[in-house]
Amino acid sequence: MITAEIAHLIRHNTVAFVATVTPEGRPAVSPKATVVIIDERTLAFSNLRSPGTVRNIEANPLVELNFIDVFRRKAVRVGGEARHAARGSARFGELLADFGPWADYADRMKGIVEIAVTDARMVLSPAYDTGLDESELVRQHFERYRGLVETGELVGPATREET
Numbered sequence: 001m002i003t004a005e006i007a008h009l010i011r012h013n014t015v016a017f018v019a020t021v022t023p024e025g026r027p028a029v030s031p032k033a034t035v036v037i038i039d040e041r042t043l044a045f046s047n048l049r050s051p052g053t054v055r056n057i058e059a060n061p062l063v064e065l066n067f068i069d070v071f072r073r074k075a076v077r078v079g080g081e082a083r084h085a086a087r088g089s090a091r092f093g094e095l096l097a098d099f100g101p102w103a104d105y106a107d108r109m110k111g112i113v114e115i116a117v118t119d120a121r122m123v124l125s126p127a128y129d130t131g132l133d134e135s136e137l138v139r140q141h142f143e144r145y146r147g148l149v150e151t152g153e154l155v156g157p158a159t160r161e162e163t
């Protein structure tokens, strides 16, 4: 079940990693930023450019998602069963109503992947074992990222993906 603590992390982190299994039995992990919480047992993300993930869940609907708050050093691990509602289907229309934060992308969605959540739990970094608390970890990691921005190290060579 998606508790208030889990929902908070999902809403405030930026990208989920979605793990599927290919028809050949290989693991596949792919980033998705457009995840929304439909209700306490359902998540969804838009299929903007997810041909592999959609093909995989059509063969095997079992998925895991990881949401990582890199500043608080906390994560959420979600297991579930996924299905793809293609654009034009009745279910796509129903789910789209919850994609207000991603309305700018609505015309480009090829479908929406809906996940019936079977398991959801918090994961804490071993950094907490050292006695550091959340506010100190946020301070440390925020400073680290700010340093990367200020020195220009965060900006790498330009890339473009065509799928």
Ligand SMILES: Cc1cc2nc3c(=O)[nH]c(=O)nc-3n(C[C@H](O)[C@H](O)[C@H](O)COP(=O)(O)O)c2cc1C
Binding pocket: 015, 028, 030, 031, 032, 033, 034, 035, 045, 046, 047, 048, 049, 050, 051, 052, 053, 054, 161, 163
């Ligand atoms: C930060 C980030 C966020 C992304 N969010 C989404 C998303 O919400 N929906 C989507 O379809 N693709 C998204 N993508 C693009 C796909 O993950 C990417 O094209 C990937 O290679 C597709 O692989 P797949 O077909 O195995 O899912 C995102 C990529 C990045 C880097």
